[in-house]
Amino acid sequence: MINLKRTIYLSLVAGGLIAGGAVLQACEDEFLDRRPLSDLTTANFYTSAEDALAALNAAYDPLQWDVHSRMDWIIGDVVGGDTDKGSTDDQDYIQIRQFQYFTATAGIAELNEWWSQSYDGVYRANLVLERVPPIEMDEALKARILGEAKFLRAQYYFDLVKAFGRVPIITSVLDPEEVFVPRPASIAENWAQIEQDLRDAIEVLPASYNGADVGRATRGAAQALLAKSLLWQSTPEGCSETPWATQDQYQEVVDLTDAIINSGNYRLVQDFESIFLLEGENSPEHVFSVQGVGGTGGWANENDGLALNQWLSPRTADISGWGFSTPIGPNTPANYGGNANIQVNNIYEAFEPCDPRLEYSILEPGDTINGLVYDDTWSRSGYSIQKFLIPEDELTGAANSPLNIPLIRYADVMLWNAEALNELGRTEEALESLNAVRRRARESMEGATCPQPVTSVSQAELRDIIIEERRRELAFEGHRFFDLVRTCRAEEVLNAMGRPFEAGVNELLPIPQAEIDRNPELQGDQNPGF
Known part of the structure; x- marks a missing residue:
């Protein structure tokens, strides 16, 4: 990619969030490497392909912040019951224990960080989508940049929706007097925006990258996030009174995951351990990861x-x-x-x-x-x-x-494929994808005798097996709580472990009180139970 080595400082405004001094940066060896050499202003920015890439790189930056380095494991693993808050005693970072036992209130700072940092990412993506189109530059590169920005906006909104449910939809760069936006009447509007961004991204993103661009969003990443979003809207038949799932949604998940599986760009790597070591970064197992570049700053x-x-x-x-x-x-x-x-x-x-x-x-x-x-x-x-x-x-x-921190692994895609096939009643086909993941696990260590393949089972039995397989395969990767919630298992599983989960309340986190206080359009629209 183009070696930019630039930094600009902008005032970011998004949905009541004002984040001054946010940094847009580019790279030499990796596209997120931060080595600032000069300052620019908005007056002479957004005039070249280099500017467009710099703005896009900045839109990736919030992925590295607290949501995926901290909040994913707090909510996904600690609240999900697979881990305890840890550290030296119950009082050290007591906020984690408050999340763990569902006593956290809307005023807890971590909620505001999740919200504000995600909207920072949305704002940066919106900047790219609004300011890059008028630039005279290679049209294929421009289309790719806009596709990456749409993928990123969808990722930030997915992070928000999985935590808070309905959230304000902001798809343009707003003036200060316009930033107070209400939540939509239905969460379906949030999902529709996420889906549209990902469908647009799929049309223009490349299958892969070379050199310093490795780690950017690919077509496969957009297909995977769309499949994940569709599954997130679905619940197994009989699990809730009003399941959102449709057969068409499950079929699209199968189509999307099949496209990834048949692309030849991804595979289950033989050495399971290497997935989580530097030697395995951006391997064919990683569909999309948060990119880490050590030694580039302070804290x-x-x-x-x-x-x-x-x-x-x-x-x-x-x-x-x-x-x-x-x-x-x-x-x-x-x-x-x-x-x-x-x-x-x-x-x-x-x-x-x-x-x-x-x-x-x-x-x-x-x-x-x-x-x-x-x-x-x-x-x-x-x-x-x-x-x-x-x-x-x-x-x-x-x-x-x-x-790096993997957000979507190929094993995840295979298990989504199995899940959707099973919900369509194609249980025997679903076993193929499930058993591929289990076979890799067994063969990753010489002499291992399990896990053995799952043979003929009922649809209901396979539902439980797939969720437990996700628990083992994706352990400590921030998925457990959200899997329990979306499959309506959270109340039964967590209450048995002494975690007082209340159905109808604890599926979502409270909207941060700081956001409600600053945005009159959010007042009176807190999540139930808070």
């Missing part, structure tokens, strides 16, 4: 390194992690954190002992990390997450890991 939103390693690594004098989000297992102390039921249906025992994914996903006493033997005193639950932990000498400072 949090000021660098292009990612904080996930810092949050999850064991908390001990020999390792730099904070030890949050610790898996629950049979050796977790009884009545841990005051919850006598915390070991019920725990993630450790969800794996068969001979499943290699157990070893690759969970650290337990006797395992080795950074040349040290893992000690159960390094975690109050007795376990730590193995995924995403890279050697200390590969880090570039606190909360500054170069390791």
Whole structure:
């Protein structure tokens, strides 16, 4: 790609959000590498292909911030029951425990960060979509840039909708007096906007990239996010009184996932462990990932390194992690954190002992990390997450890991394919995709004897099997809570574990109180129960 090496500073305004000093940057070796050399103003920007690419690169930047480095695991894994908040005691970062036991209120700062950072991304995508079309430049490149921006806008809106339900739809750059936008009357309007952006992106995005552009949104990424969005709107027959699913939606999920499977651009890599190491970044397993570039700044939103390693690594004098989000297992102390039921249906025992994914996903006493033997005193639950932990000498400072965070893996696509086929009544076909994922898991470690293929089962039985397979395959990747919610399992599963989930309330997070206070159009329209 073009070597831009530019920085501009803009005032960002989106849906009541004002984020001054946001940075648009470009790259030399990787398209998100931040090396500012000169400042520009909006008066002389948006005049060239280089400007268009710089603006687009800035629209990728919020993906690196807290939603995917922190909130995905807090809500997906801790609230989803596969992990505990971890760290040294219940009071350290007590906000996570508030999420975990559904006592978080609308005033908690993390909610406002999720909302504001996602809308920052929406605003940056809108800037590209509004300011790039008039630029005189190669039309094919322009079309691709606009397709990437639409994909990104859809991703940011998906992040918002999965957390908050109905959210204000902003598809243009608004003047300050226009920024107070209400939530739509129906969440269907949000889904329609996401779907349209992704359908548009599919038409123009390339199948793959080369060189420094690897990691950008591809046609396959847009197809996958569209399939995910369609599944998110669906619930199995009989699971709720008003399932949104239609046979047409499930058929489109099959068509989209089949297109990805048949494209030849993706595959299940043989070495499962490598998916979560630097050597496996942007492999054919990764359909779309948050790109990490270590050593490019100071802290949090000021660098292009990612904080996930810092949050999850064991908390001990020999390792730099904070030890949050610790898996629950049979050796977790009884009545841990005051919850006598915390070991019920725990993630450790969800794996068969001979499943290699157990070893690759969970650290337990006797395992080795950074040349040290893992000690159960390094975690109050007795376990730590193995995924995403890279050697200390590969880090570039606190909360500054170069390791990418996968948002969509090919295994995810295969399991969506199985899920949709099963809902269409094509259960035997669904077993093919499911068993491909299980076979890779077994063959990823020499001598492993499981998981064995699933043979003939009923449609209802396969529903449960697929959700449990997602739990094992995608453990600690931020999916569990959202899978429980969208399949109407959350109340049964979480209450049994001592997590007081209330149906009709806890499927969504509260709209941030700070946003309600600043936006009169949101007042009186809080999510139920808050």
